[in-house]
Amino acid sequence: MTLEISPAGRDALQAWLERASSLDGLADATVSAYRADVTEFIAFLTGHHAEPQGLAPLARIGVADMRAWMAHLRAREVAARSVARKLSAVKAFYRWLAAREGFEPTAVLQTRGPRFQGKLPRPLAEDAARAMIDGVEHQARDGWIGARDAAVVTLLYGCGLRMSEALGLTGADVPLGDSLRITGKGGKERVVPVLPIARRAVETYLRLCPYPPDRDGPLFLGARGGRLDGRLVRRAVEVARLQLGLPATATPHAMRHSFATHLLSAGGDLRSIQELLGHASLSTTQVYTSVDEARLMEVYAAAHPKAR
Structure with missing residues (x-):
């Protein structure tokens, strides 16, 4: 054309x-x-x-x-x-x-586009998210590959990373500290806290991995020592999903959705969650309010002067 x-x-x-x-x-x-x-x-x-x-x-x-x-x-x-x-x-x-x-x-x-119903995120329940991490780790034939996949999925859920961001980490990023600097979509940088469970998951993977990652090379490696293909992680999540009886929406990206939704349920504010997810616009983050509307109504009832 x-x-x-x-x-x-x-x-x-x-x-x-x-x-x-x-x-x-x-x-x-x-x-x-x-x-x-x-x-x-x-x-x-x-x-x-x-x-x-x-x-x-x-x-x-x-x-x-x-x-x-x-x-x-x-x-x-x-x-x-x-x-x-x-x-x-x-x-x-x-x-x-x-x-x-x-x-x-x-x-x-001034041309108006068609209206359409935006798809809401499909997060996992907290116990299902934890079960997914365990399932991914234990369904692998090789222990170090199970530890690798569990570390990736833990970063998606524990830090709210995108798959590409987790697989974009290098040997220079370890050992993980209390926070991690991530370069997301459009080159936008953000700093995310690293939970102890995520740090331990990466440490376990590094201890078992037969290929010590180079400082300038990828952190997560495939079975032959090359860069890990995200399709392998998606496949591991799919197998774990089937074993656990979870719906088809239980994907690696759903772990990131779960990170945001569970933070909101625990009282996190949208601005902070926006920064942690690396969303350029708050409107993108606001879709999670529809997922947790009941929680927001509770906050409204407890905080608004006219509601008391």
Whole structure:
């Protein structure tokens, strides 16, 4: 589809993506998704107007164009969540392009995406989270691999790490101290406390691992000493889930959801949980309030002056 975009339009798109990557710190996967979505949008305009979409045609975009594009997506039965993602990418591109070229992008920015019901996190109960860690450790054939998988899952639950963040740790990060500096999505750094149980889990793995990790190499290693593939951890969690009779939503990422939900249930505030999870926006963290609405109502009743 890039062949259907004029050279000027293609250059503008590339300049925006480079800026988003370098200055805004967007992850490579996000940049790739933006590229695909905006390229698809400009290609649609090319076919809709039967002419290459250079800078001048892009600046002349109107409400009718946006309606035609949204109708095109509906005709293709694109899911509402995907439509919203595509529209978000197009709006971000047009904000930048309008500022650079000096035109008014109202037709794009005022376009409303479809409504959809966001998926709520599916955390595990506290006893199920503990059972998952034990199950992952004991279902492995080799003791050190069980200890490795248990250490990874403990970091997901005990520190709220993403799988990629846990597997991104290096030999320089051990021995673990009271806190850990994590580089998350978009290069955003945060400091997370390390619970004694997580520290012990990593220490056990290191003691049993036949391949001492290099300082500059990955902390978690595969059976042959290479970097651990996250699919192996997901498989270990799946096996443990089946053994424990837990639902299909009991995934490695559910351990991170459980970390946040259990903190909220214990009285943690959203701002602190946002920092611990590395969410850029508080609205992302607020989904956990729906999971624990009953707990929030209790806090409201106990703290609000009019409720007493």
